[in-house]
Amino acid sequence: MRAVIVRSFGGPEVLEVAEVPVPAPGTGQVRIRVEAAGVNLVDVATRAGGLAGAGLMTGALPVGLGWDAAGVVDAVGPGVDGFAVGDRVAGLSDRLEVPSAGQAEFVVLDATAVARCDLDPVEAATLPLNVLTAAQALDLLDLKEGHTVLVTGAAGAVGGFAVELAAARGLRVVALAGDGDEELVRKLGASVWVPRSAPPAESVRQAVPGGVDGVLDAAVLGLPALDALRGGGAFASVIAGAMPPALRGARVANVWVRADGARLARLIPAVTPRVAGTLPLAEVAEAHRRLEKGGLRGRLVLIP
Template sequence: MRAISVTEYGGPETLRVRAISVTEYGGPETLRVADVPEPVPGPGEVRIRIEAATVNPVDLAARAGHLAALAPDLPLGLGLDAAGEIDAVGPGVDRLAAGDKVIGLRDRLPVPTGAHAEAIVLDAAAAVHAPRTLDAAHAATLPLNGLTALQGLDLLDLRPGSTVLITGAAGAVGRFAVELGALRGLRVVASASASDEAALREAGAALFVGRDEPLARAVRALVPGGVDGVLDAAGLGIRALDALRNEGGFVAVNGGAAVPVNLRGTHVRNVWFRADTAQLEYLVRLADTGHISTRVADVLPLEDAARAHVRLAEGGLRGRLVLRPA
């Protein structure tokens, strides 16, 4: 691909790219691929020609209008993380250059074009060199869910040897959290379907509780007094909080189920995704050295975004659905 400098463009209307944005709230049938103005990077920004972009629950929420309070204006771009190649850079960018293979995270919601497109403009700080050992589809699964898991564990700030319960441990965020927690020397209690136990123990879980078991009772049977921290990736709320010891830490992923109060002196917080250069680079190193794993459930063309939304809503996937613009 020829690298094109920003100055070669007459303006944002000169060229157009295909993208999927929310133009009306509703079901998957409302999703359409449309031609939109090609984004042009400004100071401190890069443009990425997207090779793969994941579909996440936040995309389904945005399409249905559940994020209207956070991003009230339409059109609203879909797609938060992606892998591709930089083809243009704005002034002041020196860490990245045209031709670099990168992964990146869009952490601003109210923008008209997201990663479900042929191209996206991101702050340079939100993109890093892609893992050398992964193809674009697997690399695209790393930014959003890997950063959410990492930042959730950071909020818990547990010492090595502490116990942490991770709900939804077989999911995209939960699986990363199991691996990252084990790397920190934490004693991980994973909660998921019984069929996932072997895979989660291989990923680093020391203890396991089946999703159909009474959570708090089962956890406390394994860890008398309760765990030191909970990363609630499944959004179980009060049921997961009850497995926590007094004055322990609880982190709900992206809002999760409402936890009304800090019962028993516990410390309840939410983790929302945010781009972080150093943390993304750390995740890339872990992926390249085999310390964390990426999972792809299926790769679909951009035009099949509606089908991807239906499949994700049905649940049961192990790995992310990935869209390819071409």
């Protein structure tokens, strides 16, 4: 089968669509015939060697790329209940060093990492990593109904889902986003929009005197976003190593996303998929270039 791998760290040119063995499902696993696979910033970081440099990978190569996969179950391993050949699913491949991952013609995942999903596979492939990250980051904040939360990067892939999920929890959402994104973030559920071109702390504190109760820092602003937080508030970072210091008694944590198929199944109907574009698997390097350029609304999706 064809799969996206890297044999050396570097720019988009090191990406390779290689022929690798078709994986077989083991106990508690299912194999998915992939119809669509999302492209995320973690793929860029893996390819460039950033994760290995941060000590999150051993650096052993080659390694497969792709966290998000959507398609059809085509084989079921022993001990799996609840899935059958032909089921339409989406799932999260959350291991960093595997021979092949979601960006491939087939992927094997633990059944616990997979959710039934009747969406178009292209839309479904934008969801697992980003929606689970948003939900698990909100869990870390542990805010109560009526509390205020600042979501930075609120029009982005993680931030957009965070706005929707926070509003559904009864939180008052302050959305920090681009100058052209006010209509979008308000449609997603934001009560207050703050342009990212303005100083974030001052703008947020004008809207919420005393500061917000929590910050979900999807844009990785760090200290400027922390300054919008009230004393003793909660701060969730979505990237390892990007956490600011716990000033003014803040409770600061980094979300380490984990696969959770059962929760993913509950979250899928609660969010709005956004597809920035599709490309064939062979054009994965172009997908990385577009992602690194920035400005996308939603996720790019590869079609094997």
